[in-house]
Structure formats: structure tokens, C-alpha cells
Amino acid sequence: NAGVTQTPKFQVLKTGQSMTLQCAQDMNHEYMSWYRQDPGMGLRLIHYSVGAGITDQGEVPNGYNVSRSTTEDFPLRLLSAAPSQTSVYFCASSYSKVAITQYFGPGTRLTVL
Amino acid sequence: DAKTTQPPSMDCAEGRAANLPCNHSTISGNEYVYWYRQIHSQGPQYIIHGLKNNETNEMASLIITEDRKSSTLILPHATLRDTAVYYCIVRATNFGNEKLTFGTGTRLTIIP
Numbered sequence: 001n002a003g004v005t006q007t008p009k010f011q012v013l014k015t016g017q018s019m020t021l022q023c024a025q026d027m028n029h030e031y032m033s034w035y036r037q038d039p040g041m042g043l044r045l046i047h048y049s050v051g052a053g054i055t056d057q058g059e060v061p062n063g064y065n066v067s068r069s070t071t072e073d074f075p076l077r078l079l080s081a082a083p084s085q086t087s088v089y090f091c092a093s094s095y096s097k098v099a100i101t102q103y104f105g106p107g108t109r110l111t112v113l
Numbered sequence: 114d115a116k117t118t119q120p121p122s123m124d125c126a127e128g129r130a131a132n133l134p135c136n137h138s139t140i141s142g143n144e145y146v147y148w149y150r151q152i153h154s155q156g157p158q159y160i161i162h163g164l165k166n167n168e169t170n171e172m173a174s175l176i177i178t179e180d181r182k183s184s185t186l187i188l189p190h191a192t193l194r195d196t197a198v199y200y201c202i203v204r205a206t207n208f209g210n211e212k213l214t215f216g217t218g219t220r221l222t223i224i225p
Contacts, residue, residue: 004156031210042200042215043157050209058211090156097209100147104156 001026004105006091012111013081021076021108023091029103031094032074036060036087037107043090049074050097081112117201122220125195131188133219135201138182144205146177148186149215150197157200157215160186196223 007022025032033048045058049068063085065077074093078085091105118136125131137146148160161168161175163184168175174187188195200218204210 033211035215040217042217045211045213048211056211088154092156092210094210097211098207099210100145100162101159102157102210102213104158107154107156109154 003027004091004093004103006089006105006108008108009106010109012113013078014113015082017081018077018079019081021078021089021091021110023074023076023105024072025074025091025093025103026072027093027095027103028071029093029095030071031097031099031102032068033058033092033102034064034066034074034076035090035092036085037090038087046076046089078110081110083112086110086112117203117216119199119201119216119219121217122222124222124224125188125191127193127223127225128190131191131195131221131223133186133188133199133201133221134183135186136183137201137203140181140203141205143207144203146175146181146184147202147204147213148173148175149200149202150195151200151218152194152197160199191221191223193223193225195221197221 004025034046035043044060047066049055089108092102094102147162149157151157163175177184198218
């Protein structure tokens with residue numbers, strides 16, 4: 001199993017540009033989520049999904065959209081990038097919403113100029 | 114979920130046991146204690162969890178006090194690869210992972 005994969009690893013955007021961060025898992029996990037991590041801070045939940053077709057907002061959802069059309073994929077869309085969205089983004093998955101263990105991807109480092 | 118308190122940083126000599134404390138004095142009876150770690154620039158990695166009994170796996174041991182108000186993660190023979198930020202988290206068993214809160218953790222540095 002590849003586990004949780006994220007692409008790209010690094011990305012530089014200009015203010016106002018849009019892009020999609022990709023996340024995929026091959027473990028048939030129901031639950032997937034996106035976090036952002038800023039320097040000196042813990043992880044903050046952006047959006048999550050408990051299954052295909054179902055998504056919900058986390059702690060910091062503004063400026064981000066998600067969709068879950070398949071079990072495997074959970075892309076995160078930045079509609080109009082802002083410098084405040086400069087961060088490291090992590091995708092995670094678990095067997096179910098209440099599963100003990102979450103598996104995290106390697107992260108995407110995004111810089112918005 | 115109960116809040117946790119961890120020291121911001123600790124050092125440990127390579128080969129020695131690393132003991133990472135966590136205070137969770139407001140923990141409820143149905144809340145587990147979880148530990149994750151994050152090695153530089155990587156995603157967090159699950160280490161261990163427990164409710165009230167001490168737990169051990171291939172990575173670490175978890176010692177929970179009898180009153181469950183604090184716990185200690187023990188890495189028995191620390192190596193340089195154990196240098197990471199360690200997060201102590203409490204979560205009720207019937208709460209989803211969307212409730213998991215990663216604070217700032219303890220930055221553990223293993224010294225050669």
C-alpha cells in the first residue's frame with residue numbers, strides 16, 4: 001500500500017491564483033481530512049469527509065473547498081489564494097470517523113506571494 | 114475534549130530512555146490518551162494510545178497514573194531518529210477524529 005499520498009510537495013502561487021492540492025489513499029478508508037500547519041502552531045482542521053459525497057467544515061474552512069466523489073480521493077481547492085494561506089497542508093485518513101489511528105500524508109508546502 | 118499540557122521542549126541522550134510527560138487533569142472517564150509524533154516536515158505518526166492501563170508496543174510505552182490526570186510516554190532506547198515533536202491528545206471514544214486537537218506538543222531532541 002502507498003498509504004496517503006499528496007501532490008504536489010511544493011507549490012508557489014501568486015495572490016488570486018487558484019489551485020487544487022491532491023490527496024489519495026489506497027486503504028479504503030471512509031474518513032479523510034485536511035489540516036494546515038503554520039510555524040509554531042499545531043495542526044488546524046480545514047475540512048473533513050466521512051465518506052464519498054459527504055463533507056463538512058472544520059476549524060478553519062474559509063477560502064477552501066473540498067469534494068469527495070470517490071472513497072480514494074479528497075482534493076482541496078484554493079479558489080483565490082491569499083498570502084495568509086501560506087502553510088504546510090496535510091491530508092489524513094482513517095478507517096472510520098472514530099478509528100483510533102489516523103494516517104497522514106507527507107504534506108504540501110504552499111507559498112502564496 | 115480535555116486539554117493537555119506538555120513541556121515545550123526536552124533533550125535526551127542517545128541510548129537513554131526518553132520520558133515525555135503530559136498533564137490532562139480534566140480528563141473524563143471515556144477519554145483515551147493518544148500520542149502522535151511529527152518528525153521534521155513530515156506528517157504526524159500515531160505512536161500509542163491508552164485508557165487507564167499501561168500500554169506497550171514496538172515503538173513506545175505509555176504509563177497512565179491511577180487517577181488518569183497525567184501520563185508519560187517512554188521511548189526506551191532513544192535514537193537520533195526519535196528527534197521530533199510529540200503530541201499528547203485526549204479524545205472521547207465516541208467522538209470523531211474531527212475532534213482531535215493537535216496542540217504545540219513537546220519538541221524532543223536526541224543528543225548524540
